[in-house]
Amino acid sequence: MTQGLPQNLPSSDRQLGSDSVLVNRYLIQDVIGVGGMGSVYRARDLHFPNVVKLVAVKEMIIQTRDPQVRETIVLNFEREANILATLHHPSIPRIFDYFSHDERSYLVLEFVNGKDLEDVLSQSDTPLPEDQVVRWAIELCDVLHYLHSHTPEPIIFRDMKPSNVMVNQEGHIVLVDFGIAKTFRVGQKGTMIGTEGYSPPEQYRGEATEQADVYALGATLHHLLTKRDPRIETPFTFNERPVRKLNPAVSAEVEAVVATAVQYSPQDRFPTAIAMKEALISAGTKTGILSRLSSSIVNVKKEETIKPIWTFETEDEIRGGPVFDNGLLYVGSYDHNMYALNATDGKFVWKFPTDGGIVTRPAFSEGLVLFGSEDGLLHAVTARTGKISWTYTTGGPVRCSPRVAEGHLFVGSDDGYMHAVNVLTCRRAWTYDTGGPVRSMPFIQGDNLYFGCEIGDVLCMDFRGGIRWRFKTKRGVSSSPVFHKGAIYFTSLDGTLYAVDGKSGWAVWRFRMNKGSISTPCVVDNFVIAGSADGFIYCVDAASSKEIWRFKAEHQVSGSPVVHKDSVYCGAADGNLYCLEYRTGRLRWKFPTGGPITSSPAVYNDILYFGSADHILYALLV
Amino acid sequence: MLDFIRKVFKSGDDQQATKPTIETAPLSDDQLQVVAKVEISLNPPQFAVGSGQSVGRQRDHNEDTLFALTAVIADGQRDLPIGIFVVADGMGGHQHGEVASSAAARTMVEHVLTRLYPALFSMTGNGLEESIQEILEGGVKEAHRAVVRMAPGGGTTLTVALVVGEQVTVAHVGDSRGYFIYPDGRTQVMTQDHSLVRRLQELGQINEKEAMSHPQRNVLYRALGQPEPFRPDINTFQFPAPGYLLLCSDGLWTVVPDNEIFRIVTSAKSLPEACNDLVAAANEAGGPDNISVVLVKYLH
Numbered sequence: 045m046t047q048g049l050p051q052n053l054p055s056s057d058r059q060l061g062s063d064s065v066l067v068n069r070y071l072i073q074d075v076i077g078v079g080g081m082g083s084v085y086r087a088r089d090l091h092f093p094n095v096v097k098l099v100a101v102k103e104m105i106i107q108t109r110d111p112q113v114r115e116t117i118v119l120n121f122e123r124e125a126n127i128l129a130t131l132h133h134p135s136i137p138r139i140f141d142y143f144s145h146d147e148r149s150y151l152v153l154e155f156v157n158g159k160d161l162e163d164v165l166s167q168s169d170t171p172l173p174e175d176q177v178v179r180w181a182i183e184l185c186d187v188l189h190y191l192h193s194h195t196p197e198p199i200i201f202r203d204m205k206p207s208n209v210m211v212n213q214e215g216h217i218v219l220v221d222f223g224i225a226k227t228f229r230v231g232q233k234g235t236m237i238g239t240e241g242y243s244p245p246e247q248y249r250g251e252a253t254e255q256a257d258v259y260a261l262g263a264t265l266h267h268l269l270t271k272r273d274p275r276i277e278t279p280f281t282f283n284e285r286p287v288r289k290l291n292p293a294v295s296a297e298v299e300a301v302v303a304t305a306v307q308y309s310p311q312d313r314f315p316t317a318i319a320m321k322e323a324l325i326s327a328g329t330k331t332g333i334l335s336r337l338s339s340s341i342v343n344v345k346k347e348e349t350i351k352p353i354w355t356f357e358t359e360d361e362i363r364g365g366p367v368f369d370n371g372l373l374y375v376g377s378y379d380h381n382m383y384a385l386n387a388t389d390g391k392f393v394w395k396f397p398t399d400g401g402i403v404t405r406p407a408f409s410e411g412l413v414l415f416g417s418e419d420g421l422l423h424a425v426t427a428r429t430g431k432i433s434w435t436y437t438t439g440g441p442v443r444c445s446p447r448v449a450e451g452h453l454f455v456g457s458d459d460g461y462m463h464a465v466n467v468l469t470c471r472r473a474w475t476y477d478t479g480g481p482v483r484s485m486p487f488i489q490g491d492n493l494y495f496g497c498e499i500g501d502v503l504c505m506d507f508r509g510g511i512r513w514r515f516k517t518k519r520g521v522s523s524s525p526v527f528h529k530g531a532i533y534f535t536s537l538d539g540t541l542y543a544v545d546g547k548s549g550w551a552v553w554r555f556r557m558n559k560g561s562i563s564t565p566c567v568v569d570n571f572v573i574a575g576s577a578d579g580f581i582y583c584v585d586a587a588s589s590k591e592i593w594r595f596k597a598e599h600q601v602s603g604s605p606v607v608h609k610d611s612v613y614c615g616a617a618d619g620n621l622y623c624l625e626y627r628t629g630r631l632r633w634k635f636p637t638g639g640p641i642t643s644s645p646a647v648y649n650d651i652l653y654f655g656s657a658d659h660i661l662y663a664l665l666v
Numbered sequence: 667m668l669d670f671i672r673k674v675f676k677s678g679d680d681q682q683a684t685k686p687t688i689e690t691a692p693l694s695d696d697q698l699q700v701v702a703k704v705e706i707s708l709n710p711p712q713f714a715v716g717s718g719q720s721v722g723r724q725r726d727h728n729e730d731t732l733f734a735l736t737a738v739i740a741d742g743q744r745d746l747p748i749g750i751f752v753v754a755d756g757m758g759g760h761q762h763g764e765v766a767s768s769a770a771a772r773t774m775v776e777h778v779l780t781r782l783y784p785a786l787f788s789m790t791g792n793g794l795e796e797s798i799q800e801i802l803e804g805g806v807k808e809a810h811r812a813v814v815r816m817a818p819g820g821g822t823t824l825t826v827a828l829v830v831g832e833q834v835t836v837a838h839v840g841d842s843r844g845y846f847i848y849p850d851g852r853t854q855v856m857t858q859d860h861s862l863v864r865r866l867q868e869l870g871q872i873n874e875k876e877a878m879s880h881p882q883r884n885v886l887y888r889a890l891g892q893p894e895p896f897r898p899d900i901n902t903f904q905f906p907a908p909g910y911l912l913l914c915s916d917g918l919w920t921v922v923p924d925n926e927i928f929r930i931v932t933s934a935k936s937l938p939e940a941c942n943d944l945v946a947a948a949n950e951a952g953g954p955d956n957i958s959v960v961l962v963k964y965l966h
Contacts, residue, residue, distance in 0.1 A: 510743060511743070543902070550785060552798050552799060587901040
């Protein structure tokens, strides 16, 4: 059982006052919660002076005086914080930072603007509506499944209850108060983790399993649907108080799911959170709850809350993607210039003029910035000064982003050749005639080079310029292949997203979109995400080619998606940069620009950089 | 690595010298075991395979079908190991069961090989007409028609693994299983059992004990030859390297637990012996049903 808040706090356990600043970075604004181990504060991150970035700072006060125990506690805390920092899920607050000082440890987390379910319930005169509870329950099963599937060790939440579940502004749930605090309870005799009333019988023997979380979730749902607080009832008596006896408005199907989850013996419950989710979905489908849900409108974060931390205007369209290297951001413009900017504030450092538009992304090697231009040349410019080092001539406009590997630069040209150039000697190693313009940035895996060309072929070459295989699509391939677990993924103007075996060059699967695509896919977990001219951003299972979700933009999606943490960012011809949850395709926000976005954004240090045809390069804090 | 690249860029002729010459055939099983233990690299990469089958202790005839074929083509430009492995578990009483599983396996393999041939033997490097997943999906449909035609009233499970390079594409209907077995102790089931009782168990409707004695414990909700429309599960995975691919009928997995399967597979001298030991373990556990196993290892 959870220990109550210590009543007699020693003087060193005082709360931080508002306006105090932690580690020169976090300005404490307010206390938003008090727990057994210390307080939770809302704070502003002062590292981002131009925007208000709010974070939650959770304080844990070390209550022992024994230096050895204290050291163990801090080590355990840091270990747990490191595990939590690897979690990326829309229903888990992100961890930004942690530190220990002054007999306290702090965890800096994403600030969840919302209410916890205990507050929601206590402010309601009646039990919560069934459809709402089922929707939240499905999300809770998802996040429990995510934790339980964590490798190498599954994470058992252990403390599912209404007060540990927040509902954010968008109406989605977020799990808060991770078991991290439990590392601070070592040494207390008879310690129990979990909250009496919600915890299953076996947790009282110190066992924590997936089914324990399933039980606690069932108990939480029982509470939400009946408004009968389990903490004041005899333990383990849920099934003596069936949901419908207390709230006849609930369907028999949902009642049955709750009843299974709160079975006394773990083996009588759902074996996994996923099994419980399936049961909820089938109950929801049978009763029609779920069809009502899909039509419910999801509130989207207001556009005006997303503000660039800086912008930089060039004299023509920005069609290629920016790249970060060594503190500088490099971006080419159709105004013929390659620009180098300070990545933190967007200040101009240098520009290098060419005789043609630049539509590609530069590469870096040996202190050089390497990029092609529609003037037909490949330019190698010193990164520090912006002075020319050498040029290499191709027989046509260069609309292919170069790739560097093993001291060589590989770049395609509209002259129909793939060129391999030695970066140090600036000599040609070989060229290969593909039969059509090459605009697809090569991907290098092992000693294989994968790229597409405008006659519709995708080629696999070795570093000597020998061809391993050639795969035919029906229209041009301008997207770049992406290699993941033995296969390459790319889109074609023939309207197909392909998975092709990297060794044989045989298609593993084909996924049809309604129109052609030049969007380079990105692969994350087991998802392949790509845009299409049919206006959708698609997310496809890499193993089965089954569609996971699709998101409709207002116009063609020729930009390439990028995943950062739990979001995917993708620009579209409607001028919007979209931010979606990558697991669900749910819109988080969109940022409008004055022209189509055709390239792939870049993310460094939590800042998203992208250019638009409105000539402007944007830097957004994400 | 850089030396290698420099050589590669200077002239193609040097390349031969950089490749270790390894005598790959004929290798006895013992030699293969030695090779696998010291983890030297084999060129070209290839599949080793074993298989085992038994009628079991309680049935009077066999209704399972298994199939295994491996090939390798290596010409310097592209080294390509290929394998096709099938386990089918027939049902439907006298005569029909074995006809159903045999028809399904043969039809499937014929369908796949017919489509692989042109791509394998084309000198222009052209690939397949369809994707591997489309070929397997077509094969399952063909196999289903063959079962309906040749074994009316019968049915069969069908689990097919087509391995090309390092990718395994598995088409699956029924309650035979595909496993990945990793040397670090993990055994991972990559197929879902299309069994009613398993489903009830997953949904928490019945417990394991009830499942063992459930009157419908042998009922599949998806099988070839059944009148209900179905879709096979088709998924592509990376072949575990190092590790094994195991296909088996329920005669093995219902009586031999995962950790025992792992122990047998990793301690046997060779793949055929491992399969023999797996079958023996199932028989020792009562042998309630026909047992079929196919075990594959990627040597590279």
